[in-house]
Amino acid sequence: MENVIFNQLSYPVLTWTVFLPVIGAVFLLFMSSAQVIRIATLFVTIATFMLSFPLFKQFDKTTHMMQFVERHEWIPSWGIHYFIGIDGISILFIFLTTLLSILCVLVSWKSVENKVKEFHIAILTMEAGMLGVFVSLDFFLFYIFWEAMLIPMFLLIGVWGGTQRVYAAIKFFLYTLVGSVLMLVGIVVLYFAAGRTLDILVLSSLQYSLKLQFWLFLAFFAAFAVKVPMFPFHTWLPDAHTEAPTAGSVILAGVLLKMGAYGFLRFSIPMFPDATRIFVKPVFILSVIGIIYGALVCLAQKDLKRLIAYSSVSHMGFVTLGIFALNAQGVEGGILQMINHGIVTGALFLMIGMMYERTHTRVIADYGGFATLVPWYAGLFIILTFASIGLPGTNGFIGEFLILFGAFKAQKLYGVLAATGVILGAGYMLWLYQKVFWEKPNPDYAASGHHHVWDLDLREVITLAPLIILIFWIGFYPEALLSFMHSSVEHMLQNLNTRVAGEGLLAQLITEIF
Amino acid sequence: METASTITLAGFRLIIPELTIICVALMLLLLDLIVKKKGVIAAVGIAGTFVALYGTFKLYGISEPVTAFSDMFVLDGYGNFFKVIFYLNVILTICISLKYMTVEKASFGEYYALLLFATAGMMFMASAADLIVIYLGLELMALSTYILAGLMRKQLRSNEAALKYFFLGAFSSAFLLYGISLTYGLTGTTNLKEIAASLITLNLAENPIVFLGLIFLVVSFGFKIALVPFHMWAPDVYEGAPTSITAFMSVGPKAAGFAVMGRVLFDAFGGQQVQWNSILIPLAVITMAAGSIIALAQTNIKRMLAYSSIAHAGYMLLGIIAGTPGGLTSTVNYLMIYTFMNIGAFAIIIMLRREGFQGENLEDYMGLAKSHPLASALMLIFMFSLTGIPPTAGFVGKFYVFLEAINSGYVYLAVIAVIFSAISAFFYLRVVMYMYMKDPKQEVVLTTSYSMNFALAVTAVMVLLIGVFPSFLLNLVRVSILG
Numbered sequence: 002m003e004n005v006i007f008n009q010l011s012y013p014v015l016t017w018t019v020f021l022p023v024i025g026a027v028f029l030l031f032m033s034s035a036q037v038i039r040i041a042t043l044f045v046t047i048a049t050f051m052l053s054f055p056l057f058k059q060f061d062k063t064t065h066m067m068q069f070v071e072r073h074e075w076i077p078s079w080g081i082h083y084f085i086g087i088d089g090i091s092i093l094f095i096f097l098t099t100l101l102s103i104l105c106v107l108v109s110w111k112s113v114e115n116k117v118k119e120f121h122i123a124i125l126t127m128e129a130g131m132l133g134v135f136v137s138l139d140f141f142l143f144y145i146f147w148e149a150m151l152i153p154m155f156l157l158i159g160v161w162g163g164t165q166r167v168y169a170a171i172k173f174f175l176y177t178l179v180g181s182v183l184m185l186v187g188i189v190v191l192y193f194a195a196g197r198t199l200d201i202l203v204l205s206s207l208q209y210s211l212k213l214q215f216w217l218f219l220a221f222f223a224a225f226a227v228k229v230p231m232f233p234f235h236t237w238l239p240d241a242h243t244e245a246p247t248a249g250s251v252i253l254a255g256v257l258l259k260m261g262a263y264g265f266l267r268f269s270i271p272m273f274p275d276a277t278r279i280f281v282k283p284v285f286i287l288s289v290i291g292i293i294y295g296a297l298v299c300l301a302q303k304d305l306k307r308l309i310a311y312s313s314v315s316h317m318g319f320v321t322l323g324i325f326a327l328n329a330q331g332v333e334g335g336i337l338q339m340i341n342h343g344i345v346t347g348a349l350f351l352m353i354g355m356m357y358e359r360t361h362t363r364v365i366a367d368y369g370g371f372a373t374l375v376p377w378y379a380g381l382f383i384i385l386t387f388a389s390i391g392l393p394g395t396n397g398f399i400g401e402f403l404i405l406f407g408a409f410k411a412q413k414l415y416g417v418l419a420a421t422g423v424i425l426g427a428g429y430m431l432w433l434y435q436k437v438f439w440e441k442p443n444p445d446y447a448a449s450g451h452h453h454v455w456d457l458d459l460r461e462v463i464t465l466a467p468l469i470i471l472i473f474w475i476g477f478y479p480e481a482l483l484s485f486m487h488s489s490v491e492h493m494l495q496n497l498n499t500r501v502a503g504e505g506l507l508a509q510l511i512t513e514i515f
Numbered sequence: 516m517e518t519a520s521t522i523t524l525a526g527f528r529l530i531i532p533e534l535t536i537i538c539v540a541l542m543l544l545l546l547d548l549i550v551k552k553k554g555v556i557a558a559v560g561i562a563g564t565f566v567a568l569y570g571t572f573k574l575y576g577i578s579e580p581v582t583a584f585s586d587m588f589v590l591d592g593y594g595n596f597f598k599v600i601f602y603l604n605v606i607l608t609i610c611i612s613l614k615y616m617t618v619e620k621a622s623f624g625e626y627y628a629l630l631l632f633a634t635a636g637m638m639f640m641a642s643a644a645d646l647i648v649i650y651l652g653l654e655l656m657a658l659s660t661y662i663l664a665g666l667m668r669k670q671l672r673s674n675e676a677a678l679k680y681f682f683l684g685a686f687s688s689a690f691l692l693y694g695i696s697l698t699y700g701l702t703g704t705t706n707l708k709e710i711a712a713s714l715i716t717l718n719l720a721e722n723p724i725v726f727l728g729l730i731f732l733v734v735s736f737g738f739k740i741a742l743v744p745f746h747m748w749a750p751d752v753y754e755g756a757p758t759s760i761t762a763f764m765s766v767g768p769k770a771a772g773f774a775v776m777g778r779v780l781f782d783a784f785g786g787q788q789v790q791w792n793s794i795l796i797p798l799a800v801i802t803m804a805a806g807s808i809i810a811l812a813q814t815n816i817k818r819m820l821a822y823s824s825i826a827h828a829g830y831m832l833l834g835i836i837a838g839t840p841g842g843l844t845s846t847v848n849y850l851m852i853y854t855f856m857n858i859g860a861f862a863i864i865i866m867l868r869r870e871g872f873q874g875e876n877l878e879d880y881m882g883l884a885k886s887h888p889l890a891s892a893l894m895l896i897f898m899f900s901l902t903g904i905p906p907t908a909g910f911v912g913k914f915y916v917f918l919e920a921i922n923s924g925y926v927y928l929a930v931i932a933v934i935f936s937a938i939s940a941f942f943y944l945r946v947v948m949y950m951y952m953k954d955p956k957q958e959v960v961l962t963t964s965y966s967m968n969f970a971l972a973v974t975a976v977m978v979l980l981i982g983v984f985p986s987f988l989l990n991l992v993r994v995s996i997l998g
Binding site: 075076077078079116119141144145148149151152155156159160166167170171174175178179182183185186189190192193 | 884885888895899904905906910914917918921922926929930933934936937940941944945947948951952953985986989990993
């Protein structure tokens with residue numbers, strides 16, 4: 002194994018990072034006081050976050066190779082290993098996941114009163130599952146984490162969600178399951194095509210026939226496109242996002258949606274370069290439809306969370322557009338935009354959750370004039386609004402700019418069309434801000450109304466602060482994150498360019514199939 | 516291969532486990548006259564099974580297959596592994612039925628004896644090297660289970676279950692006998708290996724009557740493992756029989772059916788793979804489809820698990836269809852995993868049953884997580900395992916079967932299987948949904964006992980352990996079957 006760098010630290014840092022939340026969840030089983038459980042979970046998530054620090058300190062940005070690698074025999078009779086490691090792409094998601102998990106615990110401090118223990122166990126197992134997905138270098142291990150994650154998410158939505166929670170939870174589960182099982186068949190086919198191995202690095206270094214690539218790309222596409230979600234596979238998302246509890250929405254928007262795009266980057270593009278070329282056009286079309294359709298639907302929403310959910314469809318359209326531009330700007334922009342979306346949409350869901358705790362309504366029409374009622378809240382919300390629109394100085398600008406740049410370089414038309422999504426994005430976000438914070442105050446919430454609406458308290462400010470800082474930090478100095486991914490992205494594109502046969506792929510495919 | 520053409524003392528050594536089970540069963544019948552406490556009888560039954568298990572482990576040491584009794588009985592890793600499944604099945608069943616049968620007011624000593632007799636029948640089936648022994652084992656198993664299904668004499672649906680099971684079972688026995696006699700008539704032998712040999716020497720490979728005999732055999736096995744369209748008995752019998760017997764029947768006879776199916780198809784008709792696959796592939800597809808889809812409409816959880824069990828038979832069949840030793844291994848592996856998850860699920864159902872409360876409807880599970888978080892968590896594990904979601908054993912079972920099916924080139928069957936497996940997720944999830952996402956309608960009191968807790972602990976731990984560290988089971992099953 003010369004093409005990986007084994008873990009140099011004295012302890013298995015990635016294993017600890019992934020499984021510390023599981024250990025924490027086991028300990029929670031024996032606790033009974035709700036407050037103790039909350040504190041313990043917060044402690045575990047912070048410890049997990051701290052554990053990922055050495056990763057950043059020791060990370061070698063100059064190489065595309067997998068680092069901190071651990072590899073052990075797991076199921077020898079199938080040739081499957083416990084094989085984990087990270088590169089410049091996955092390390093960013095580790096950071097995002099561990100950070101958002103802490104915030105999820107904080108934001109649920111008061112809002113979750115029912116089945117507190119189960120809730121925190123679900124959060125912790127969820128965190129472990131997400132981290133596992135990003136570190137797995139064996140396809141079997143990856144699939145285990147990928148699917149296992151569904152269980153806590155299903156419970157998070159279904160148990161602690163809104164009024165339509167059961168419907169949303171089952172829809173979420175079945176949609177993602179159907180996509181995943183098709184991928185499972187693809188994985189097994191790949192297993193035999195590669196000579197009985199599921200080592201992702203080996204699988205990426207082999208060359209497959211165009212026909213096989215085509216079918217496997219489709220099988221994987223089923224799983225990843227649902228997860229992203231790409232139009233027209235997005236219909237589970239508005240329900241799941243809207244009905245999930247705040248922490249669930251944050252995890253969904255912040256991390257779960259990234260896994261589909263991560264799957265494209267880690268599997269589809271490196272393993273099936275020829276098929277990728279064929280699918281660039283369809284993916285572009287779906288992405289642009291997603292961007293514009295998502296934004297237009299946002300303009301018609303009556304529910305705060307639903308609006309943000311549809312904005313995710315639009316934003317994730319940018320991400321797939323950037324990734325399939327298949328040039329350095331596009332791919333890096335896509336990855337950065339994934340992180341940005343995690344931060345900004347995560348923060349938006351956090352803030353909406355906080356407001357819901359006060360007003361118990363998510364209907365936009367119920368709001369109005371909140372800028373005078375809760376000035377601090379309004380102030381932070383406008384930052385998020387701008388970041389979501391992509392105003393220069395915020396992280397959203399960098400991501401969208403790189404993506405549009407990359408898309409324009411690849412296919413001018415789609416770059417232009419996607420740019421209209423930015424304008425529409427400004428439209429719905431500003432419209433939302435106007436409806437909620439300006440205009441005439443809703444008499445119900447005026448100072449003497451039935452509901453007492455108070456401004457952000459310290460816990461909530463602490464919850465939001467890291468995300469606000471990140472918005473500006475990335476906005477002014479994107480290289481902080483981009484520097485991690487340069488070599489990995491460059492390596493991926495290099496591989497792609499050396500292996501692609503050029504023109505006539507489609508004709509070749511058609512002759513191979515028929 | 517060492518052969519013993521007549522009945523010898525050495526032959527008896529090989530059937531020590533079977534003899535142990537039968538002797539213990541007979542002893543239980545006598546013991547029932549003296550001992551009033553059913554717990555003692557159950558304990559003796561379990562102890563006897565452990566003795567048989569010990570015997571099987573001792574015999575595991577014999578690496579080469581050994582035959583006895585004029586080549587009618589064969590002792591090999593394949594049979595031994597199945598016997599371990601049967602032991603687990605009967606031990607776990609006894610554990611979950613002890614308290615339950617008193618609640619049902621059907622606590623007879625014969626109950627435990629019959630369980631052991633049925634197990635002995637299954638064991639002979641797993642070790643049968645001759646169609647006649649298959650028939651004998653199958654009848655011993657079937658007759659015992661007919662009685663067990665009707666043990667709740669005062670309940671109409673239990674009577675119905677027994678009668679229905681008996682009639683349709685008798686039908687399937689007739690099919691089996693037809694199959695045996697057709698095969699015998701053409702090949703002149705009932706020995707599996709000799710059938711394979713004469714099919715070649717007598718040039719019968721393309722003979723339509725051989726194919727007809729094969730169809731009859733497959734149909735009769737299809738009855739036992741509840742393949743659609745021979746599944747008609749299953750839902751009613753599963754619903755009407757005492758729940759512990761439902762658990763027993765959903766695992767034991769199914770495993771035994773697969774054991775003989777594997778042996779007959781691979782040993783006797785190994786060369787006819789194209790022919791038997793032309794029957795089995797459509798059967799597998801409609802079994803998976805009907806099982807998964809009809810289960811969606813069930814409100815009685817026992818009935819739902821009956822259809823689920825039908826669907827699972829379809830998945831297991833994929834390994835046989837693969838037609839390779841590896842494929843057969845994957846089916847056997849699936850059966851072992853299915854034993855744990857299915858009995859675990861039935862154990863929870865039994866816990867809900869108490870005096871004056873059936874606890875079989877989905878609605879009875881409403882809000883269970885609130886009052887009984889641990890039991891609900893276990894049920895959740897079993898339900899996700901039956902769906903095949905990692906990191907539970909159910910995923911390992913399905914993955915292995917799909918692996919072997921795809922290895923033999925049946926990618927389309929794997930695709931069909933995963934789609935129906937995703938559809939089936941809905942009704943398993945619904946149980947979880949009722950437990951976790953609805954408010955309780957009434958107070959549910961669980962009927963627990965030490966033996967029940969033991970069975971639940973074993974099944975849950977195994978489901979998770981195999982899910983995360985499948986290697987030990989995979990090694991065992993591969994060594995047993997592939998040698």
